[in-house]
Amino acid sequence: MYDWLIVGAGFAGSVLAERLASERNERVLIIDRRNHIGGNAYDRYNEDGLLIHQYGPHIFHTNSKQIFDYLSRFTEWRFYEHRVLAEVDGMLVPIPINLDTVNKLYGLNLTSEELQSWFAARAEAVPEIRTSEDVVVSAVGRELYEKFFRGYTRKQWGLDPSELDKSVTSRVPTRTNRDDRYFGDEFQFMPKHGYTRMFERMLDHPNIHIMTQTDYEDVRDIVPHRRVIYTGPIDEYFGFRFGKLPYRSLRFRHVTLEQPWYQPVAVVNYPQTNEYTRITEYKHLTGQEHARTALTYEYPSAEGDPYYPIPKPENQELFKKYERLALATPDVWFVGRLATYRYYNMDQIVGQALATFRRIGEALPVEADASAINVVPSPPVLAS
Structure with a gap:
């Protein structure tokens, strides 16, 4: 019997898994339909030995010392200001x-x-x-x-x-000075050994079990668990009862060039030309020294994995219908970008997960949890 079944091994699910396992000593099964942990922040070494971000560039920045200190438990950092x-x-x-x-x-x-x-x-x-x-x-x-x-x-x-x-x-400011940093946050760093290594350390706990290539629908009725933290698409959880929430997707083309550098900064945008929106060169981000260089071309798409909730009033109205269902669903906590249909930066997702953990503590005090768990259902929560 698991205390928690967590759906999605990105930032929201992984932070909550770590907190529940280490602070409440509860048993957690975290699943992901992909073949890896880390969600969209997953990075890997390609066949040429270059560290790349599988789903496009992820640049960590935050003004929250609490969030930065929390993640610092699982990684060293490389100072990096994005341009x-x-x-x-x-x-x-x-x-x-x-x-x-x-x-x-x-x-x-x-x-x-x-x-x-x-x-x-x-x-x-x-x-x-x-x-x-x-x-x-x-x-x-x-x-x-x-x-x-x-x-x-x-x-x-x-x-x-x-x-x-x-x-x-x-989200994009206009400046009258010569500050050419993309972000102005106090803490701007990259995980020294990559995001995947950080997630591995976060989930390295005897109370946490991980299953990748696993769909929630395949295990929800066969794996014994008391409560669920759901970080997937909220409309999917409810069987698209009111129709699908619209998302924008991306397609990525990863290439390696036989030269040390390609462009002067990590990211170059193309607002006027080309089908792709931007090109990322990862060695700027990672600090890796290598004779070759790795690039990713990003092509926006209407089809594919859900990346960006489309911010239009009618889409928010549709989401509100699912939100009402979520609030009426006991023992399921909805957290993260897809579950709350909002675009968040990585640090905001970590902050949301930490805030959800605090609310779990308020709703389910550890000392009373064991005796009450099968008697009184916990209140449904939709993280905000």
């Missing part, structure tokens, strides 16, 4: 847009103060910022929106920015 260039009008320029971006693109020599006025002169008045288009044109105007955002967003999402919630482009 991204975009190929625009035949030039490679920094993204997010900053002072150097505008000066290089337009052959100007503006100061930070002058750039503020330059943006203001081009910004469009938007009565209410609702869409991703509104966010950008109200800040920097339509020309930069067209150059950097419209084409990229249409490739990435299969929708025009005017059809997407403001949250999509709000």
